[in-house]
Amino acid sequence: MHELGVVFHIIDDVTDVGKENNLSNIESVTLQLGTVSTVIPEYLTDCWKWAVKRTELLKEAKLIIEPIEAISHCEDCLTDFDTIKYGKTCPNCGSEHTYLLQGNEFMIKEIAGS
């Protein structure tokens, strides 16, 4: 259900950009999605297919999702590690003073249309 709300936001944003650029048909929308962004790509695509059919400008638009891997950084031993595999605890020194470097992105990268 979260994915549906997000899809409406993307459609609104992209529709504005399409109109500003005098597009009459948007063929694809490319997103960058971090693997710990809480959005599930499969659900997002399902919601997308349902929602774009109800629009004019985006009715044939394909959704392209580029994943961004989640990487965390340890402040104590300064190593980077795979967030999905190790969570908040550094696998090198066991510290919990870590933060996410990348992986929670949810960006509209570009659109293609005519």
Added chain:
Amino acid sequence: MDKVKVIEIKRSVYESNDREADKLRSELKEKGIFLLNLMSSPGSGKTTTLKQTINKMKDEFTIGVMEADIDSDVDAITIAKETGVKSIQLHTGGMCHLDAGMTRQGLDELIDSKIDFAILENVGNLVCPAEFDTGATKNAMILSVPEGHDKPLKYPLMFSICDVVLINKIDVMPYFDFDMDECIKNIKYRNPKAEVIPICAKTGEGIDKFAAWLKEQIKANI
């Protein structure tokens, strides 16, 4: 057929909502209205907590409540009947959260009654409402004892955006494996600045402390 153009956008999906939320927040400040966004999972006691809190504060402030749900108007009716303050129901049309645009629509209806303290009871959910800034002056959430002390670890974003966390249903603590110290430690781990207030909405325990916190915030922010 025209040639296909590629237009670079490079913008966060949440950006337009964040912008709208910031705009709403500054408008509210100008109008002298404090907006509290109250979040929690379903059944943690949002409506009961609000009822108790409103009854303690309604003599000092003109309060208005927006109840957001996917369907029904039971919460809006309960609040209106048991506190006498203006209460409206917002339907999200199947969506799991409110965004700044929907909050603004609800406020437009409330503002007619010259309120200075607006409360938004968000949809019961620990995930999505945390992603969408509503434009509220302050964010509050309720975690109830039966849900368990590990929830701050499982729903990190929700706990990290809240200014105050109420731990509700402390009267049933002896029946659950709930560790209060561990819970506070988990909350502070995600959000060192969060104020934590244990309450029992049913008996009213701790509500005075929450009301005092709110008064302080209202005075500092409007």
